[in-house]
Amino acid sequence: MDLSVIAGGIMIAFGALAAGIGNGVLFSRYLEGIARQPEARGTLFGQAMVTLGLVEALPIISIAFGLLVLFGVI
Amino acid sequence: MDEWAWYRRFILILSCAFYGASLLLWLFTPLKSFAAGFILGGLISLYNILYLARRVRIIHEQAAWAVPRRAGSGFVNRVLMVAFGVILAYRFPEQIDYRGLAPGLALGYILMVIAACRYNKKERLPREGREILGNHSEN
Numbered sequence: 001m002d003l004s005v006i007a008g009g010i011m012i013a014f015g016a017l018a019a020g021i022g023n024g025v026l027f028s029r030y031l032e033g034i035a036r037q038p039e040a041r042g043t044l045f046g047q048a049m050v051t052l053g054l055v056e057a058l059p060i061i062s063i064a065f066g067l068l069v070l071f072g073v074i
Numbered sequence: 075m076d077e078w079a080w081y082r083r084f085i086l087i088l089s090c091a092f093y094g095a096s097l098l099l100w101l102f103t104p105l106k107s108f109a110a111g112f113i114l115g116g117l118i119s120l121y122n123i124l125y126l127a128r129r130v131r132i133i134h135e136q137a138a139w140a141v142p143r144r145a146g147s148g149f150v151n152r153v154l155m156v157a158f159g160v161i162l163a164y165r166f167p168e169q170i171d172y173r174g175l176a177p178g179l180a181l182g183y184i185l186m187v188i189a190a191c192r193y194n195k196k197e198r199l200p201r202e203g204r205e206i207l208g209n210h211s212e213n
Contacts, residue, residue, distance in 0.1 A: 016149075017155070019087075019149060020149070021152060023078065023139050023147055023149065027130075027133065027147065030134075031133075031134070032138050033202075034134065034137070034138070035137075041075050041134075042076035042078070043077055044192070045075030045076070045077065045078050045130070045131070045134070046076070046078045046080075046081055047077075047083065048130065049078055049117075049123075049126070049130065049186070050128060050186055050187065050189075050190040051129055051184070052130065053123060053126070053174075053182055053183045053186040053187070054183065054186075054187065056122070056126070056131055056152070056183070057180055057183035057184075059089075060119075060122065060152065060153070060156055060180075060183075061176065061179055061180055063153055063157070064159070064160055064175070064176060064179050065124075067156075067160040067161075068160060068164075068172055068176075070102075071160070071164045072137070073164055073172055074172075
């Protein structure tokens with residue numbers, strides 16, 4: 001088996017794993033914050049979105065590069 | 075207007091500026107495939123961000139109303155959109171360059187961080203001004 005397939009698989013798998021853990025922690029903290037302080041909903045939503053974007057950027061890019069490696073483009 | 079509405083407007087305006095610049099690049103330079111990849115990646119990234127915001131709002135509403143069956147964050151949908159872009163770049167390498175697609179995929183997230191910095195700066199300056207004025211009035 002070609003090593004690039006394994007490399008692409010590892011990139012996609014770890015990217016998705018990291019995104020799953022990060023998103024889970026963030027969503028739980030976000031809901032907890034809203035439950036504690038419902039009036040801060042607007043501020044919390046904006047900040048949660050920025051943090052979620054930061055958490056998701058790396059896995060999304062790693063998945064894109066993993067697919068490119070998998071297809072043998074890179 | 076709440077914070078996210080401001081972010082969304084800022085991101086949409088800046089994204090449109092980037093797409094316009096990429097369109098000019100596509101029209102008037104030989105970097106057609108790079109510009110096409112960048113536009114495709116940027117559109118996917120914008121979709122991902124707006125979809126994420128919608129899903130977070132749905133989850134929030136469901137948590138507030140204690141709905142028993144919770145919605146997911148739509149991660150698979152976003153990953154499939156990225157895979158769609160990569161497959162398009164793989165299928166049509168002459169028209170869409172993957173070297174443009176990769177930075178395009180990060181565009182929306184980078185714009186979101188820029189929007190957050192800008193919003194914090196915009197919000198912090200009047201607050202500091204009020205504090206300074208408050209101190210003067212006390213003295």
